[in-house]
Amino acid sequence: MAAAPDRFKDTGRAAPRRTVFGEVAEAYDDGRPGYAEELVTEVLEYAALGDRAALEVGAGTGKATGLFAARGVPVVCVEPDARMAEVLRRNTATYPHVEVVAGDFEAWSPGGRDFGLLYAATSWHWVDPVRRWDLAHSALGPGGTLALFWNPVAAIDPELFAALRDIDRRHGVEEPPHDALASRYGEEAGTVDGQVGPGWPVDEIRRDGRFTDLRTVRYRHNLRYDTARYLDFLASVSAYRVLPERHLRQLLLETGRLLDARGGAIDMLGINDLVLARTV
Numbered sequence: 001m002a003a004a005p006d007r008f009k010d011t012g013r014a015a016p017r018r019t020v021f022g023e024v025a026e027a028y029d030d031g032r033p034g035y036a037e038e039l040v041t042e043v044l045e046y047a048a049l050g051d052r053a054a055l056e057v058g059a060g061t062g063k064a065t066g067l068f069a070a071r072g073v074p075v076v077c078v079e080p081d082a083r084m085a086e087v088l089r090r091n092t093a094t095y096p097h098v099e100v101v102a103g104d105f106e107a108w109s110p111g112g113r114d115f116g117l118l119y120a121a122t123s124w125h126w127v128d129p130v131r132r133w134d135l136a137h138s139a140l141g142p143g144g145t146l147a148l149f150w151n152p153v154a155a156i157d158p159e160l161f162a163a164l165r166d167i168d169r170r171h172g173v174e175e176p177p178h179d180a181l182a183s184r185y186g187e188e189a190g191t192v193d194g195q196v197g198p199g200w201p202v203d204e205i206r207r208d209g210r211f212t213d214l215r216t217v218r219y220r221h222n223l224r225y226d227t228a229r230y231l232d233f234l235a236s237v238s239a240y241r242v243l244p245e246r247h248l249r250q251l252l253l254e255t256g257r258l259l260d261a262r263g264g265a266i267d268m269l270g271i272n273d274l275v276l277a278r279t280v
């Protein structure tokens with residue numbers, strides 16, 4: 001599961017780190033990996049929604065939204081970044097049961113609607129740590145399902161991994177997406193430290209005391225990215241977005257040269273870590 005970074009961390013630029021994605025909304029949409037169909041099946045079986053709607057926090061460009069909407073689930077998406085929301089609207093234009101609401105989750109109110117499921121795909125760590133569990137409870141009635149998931153990737157080849165890390169270090173990247181080699185990911189959700197911190201958010205859910213039926217699942221699949229897609233991916237990751245412009249440009253140049261010299265692609269392990277819990 002993802003580490004919980006400080007959402008108010010100073011980025012060295014004007015914007016807080018959680019708002020950097022919209023700067024590259026199209027590259028984000030092209031470069032970021034999606035989520036496994038099995039994960040969606042698991043969430044929907046657990047939630048047994050019936051005709052109740054789902055609430056999605058931080059929908060971004062809709063990488064998870066499309067999967068739930070395609071199963072016929074009505075989804076209300078809360079997304080604060082207008083540029084991400086524009087791509088989200090385009091990606092879900094064929095689903096009349098998807099509603100996009102602009103704004104932070106902290107400022108949103110369910111307005112008397114009963115949601116059977118709240119899900120957040122690679123976004124729960126950006127929600128105010130002090131308020132996020134209360135907010136989840138306000139959105140969900142008793143017996144509602146909370147589904148939080150993340151999709152880290154990890155390079156498979158140790159030599160390539162070392163070379164990527166070397167470029168990162170030289171350009172001052174903290175918490176890169178290839179912080180751990182694929183072989184360090186176990187079978188169980190949350191078993192690697194670094195980008196995926198063991199314990200979080202499971203420890204917070206347990207401490208909260210208002211959730212039950214906690215379940216975690218890890219899905220693993222192979223991913224092959226060509227150089228261009230990998231550079232789009234890196235350019236969409238907050239750890240890279242916050243670099244000074246000249247470092248980012250140089251880092252992408254060096255990473256592109258490295259991958260091109262090694263066949264123009266990178267093989268990665270794609271992970272989907274899912275945490276499910278029910279409100280009591």
Ligand SMILES: C[S@@+](CC[C@H](N)C(=O)[O-])C[C@H]1O[C@@H](n2cnc3c(N)ncnc32)[C@H](O)[C@@H]1O
Binds near residue numbers: 061
């Ligand atoms: C890493 S992206 C994940 C987007 C999408 N869910 C996905 O899986 O590709 C994080 C998203 O959370 C949004 N976000 C950040 N802070 C938020 C907040 N306080 N409330 C709701 N969404 C937030 C960002 O604008 C961004 O679109």
